[in-house]
Amino acid sequence: MSLDHATVRRIAKLARIRLDEEEVPRLAGELNAILGYVEQxxxxxxxxxxxxxxxxxxxxxxxxxxxxxxxxxxxxxxxxPERIGDFFAVPKVVE
Known part of the structure; x- marks a missing residue:
């Protein structure tokens, strides 16, 4: 299985990862290498x-x-950051 650039862009969009156009070919190669290993x-x-x-x-x-x-x-x-005896000192959070 080989991923084309459009599929890589779609995967990036679904994962909410911003990709520059020059990153797409490199990422496509990396993803194809991973998929090749899974096929093995x-x-x-x-x-x-x-x-x-x-x-x-x-x-x-x-x-x-x-x-x-x-x-x-x-x-x-x-x-x-602060302790009182053998206890952690924390700010009061309940009124």
């Missing part, structure tokens, strides 16, 4: 490969919920 992936033989095989199917180890203070209040608050 479509040619891969996946017969016998279980769908979604990988780390996503691993069961997560359960742990107890434990409320902590993070154990490092000074490091956590080191970048705070």
């Amino acid at each position: 992936l479509a040619e891969v033989d996946v017969e016998g490969v279980a769908p979604l095989s990988g780390g996503a199917q691993m069961a997560l180890r359960m742990r107890e919920d434990e409320v902590t203070d993070g154990r490092y209040p000074d490091r956590v608050l080191a970048n705070a």
Whole structure:
């Protein structure tokens, strides 16, 4: 599949990306290279490969919920613009 310049302009318009006319040929080449790679992936033989095989199917180890203070209040608050004790100081937002 090859994208022409009109299609590239339409994609840019749908994505709300402003393109100068001199950018269209370069972007068309880049998009065509990406589509060529996707076409190569479509040619891969996946017969016998279980769908979604990988780390996503691993069961997560359960742990107890434990409320902590993070154990490092000074490091956590080191970048705070303002603090009061071990808490972030923020402007009042409710009247």
